[in-house]
């Protein structure tokens with residue numbers, strides 16, 4: 598399903614590409630302000646080391662949140678590409694909003710919102726934008742993620758290790774608006790699309806409450822188990838890291854036997870690297 602604004606954006610970009618439309622100085626100034634804010638946030642704001650539930654993490658698997666709260670020192674160090682990736686996301690958001698403005702798409706800009714779970718638990722965050730009374734998020738995605746993860750709401754929901762669904766549900770509930778969806782921009786080639794959300798709000802908010810309980814528990818309950826490795830359709834007897842754990846910063850302390858090795862059965866000259874949790878016979 599296409600968003601009504603998509604046509605307007607395509608029309609503006611087509612005109613801009615052929616030199617038939619321009620960008621106002623006011624919009625350009627706003628992009629500059631947004632990117633300046635992002636630079637200050639990424640480079641000049643002290644990172645909050647203390648664990649807090651935020652809209653940006655409430656939808657994540659509860660086991661990741663458990664580690665973040667109870668064993669933060671065991672996180673793998675962030676790669677040096679981290680800050681650049683965050684900046685790319687911020688720049689894409691600023692430019693995408695500029696394109697929306699110039700395409701005459703009416704929207705309300707970011708706002709801070711707070712969701713009260715109970716008397717002692719509140720979760721805060723800042724949503725990206727509201728169009729037609731529905732909260733939308735802007736995501737910049739790798740080519741793979743654009744094609745496969747953001748293929749549809751269902752594909753996103755089924756492998757949502759970054760908690761995007763819970764995040765949008767939280768924003769919608771806290772702002773008393775509908776959950777719209779995700780504007781996704783492909784970082785590799787500039788394509789964009791809209792992925793509408795079909796969130797079961799009751800279920801998502803229930804998951805948030807369960808996450809809060811799990812984080813406060815003394816015991817880690819893993820959400821995923823290692824998967825059997827297959828070669829030419831047959832199990833090799835080795836166990837590999839669950840794909841939902843791939844980007845988890847705690848995978849090494851969660852699975853102490855985890856090691857990255859060349860694919861054990863591969864006959865390729867340069868086998869791909871695989872994260873093994875258990876080798877056959879161990």
Ligand code: SF4
Pocket residue numbers: 658660661664819820821822841842845846847848849851852
């Ligand atoms: S490695 Fe997997 S199971 Fe362990 S905390 Fe991370 S997401 Fe959960």
